[in-house]
Amino acid sequence: MSNELEYVPSNKRGLMLFYQDHLYQKLKRPNQDGTQSWRCRDYRLKNKHCKALFYTKDNKIVALPGQHFHEKVKKTEVTFACAKKKIKDLVKTETGPIKKIFESTINKTIADNQLEISESALFAPKNKNIEKSLYDLRHENLVPFLPKSTKDIIFSGAF
Numbered sequence: 001m002s003n004e005l006e007y008v009p010s011n012k013r014g015l016m017l018f019y020q021d022h023l024y025q026k027l028k029r030p031n032q033d034g035t036q037s038w039r040c041r042d043y044r045l046k047n048k049h050c051k052a053l054f055y056t057k058d059n060k061i062v063a064l065p066g067q068h069f070h071e072k073v074k075k076t077e078v079t080f081a082c083a084k085k086k087i088k089d090l091v092k093t094e095t096g097p098i099k100k101i102f103e104s105t106i107n108k109t110i111a112d113n114q115l116e117i118s119e120s121a122l123f124a125p126k127n128k129n130i131e132k133s134l135y136d137l138r139h140e141n142l143v144p145f146l147p148k149s150t151k152d153i154i155f156s157g158a159f
């Protein structure tokens with residue numbers, strides 16, 4: 001069990017924190033003294049409603065969480081949440097085919113972390129599920145820089 005704080009990108013709630021095998025969601029506002037509270041992501045689940053909560057200040061823990069009475073979060077899930085963010089960043093900045101970026105990032109994540117294929121299959125994002133949002137991301141970020149037709153290309157100088 002690691003005592004390190006690991007920030008994990010999350011599309012719904014911005015940022016999560018992985019600490020001692022559990023994932024925590026950032027509560028909206030830090031307190032006036034700069035203390036940030038983080039609540040177990042299972043808080044919202046009706047059958048769990050986990051109340052474990054902890055506090056950080058300047059990226060250090062100032063109050064430890066209480067007990068969780070539910071299963072731990074697998075590190076593989078965290079690894080793939082980070083891989084998904086990486087795919088999104090690459091789609092924004094690179095021009096190669098989206099499917100290729102997706103596949104090579106997933107394959108590299110599996111290889112670099114020596115993950116089991118069966119566990120990877122459980123937690124890896126599915127291309128068909130995020131394809132549309134990836135295309136939207138690319139559209140927002142790259143299309144404005146690409147000419148839409150030859151009319152948009154401005155030739156300068158004398159011919």
Ligand SMILES: [Zn+2]
Nearest residue numbers: 040050052068
């Ligand atoms: Zn919990």
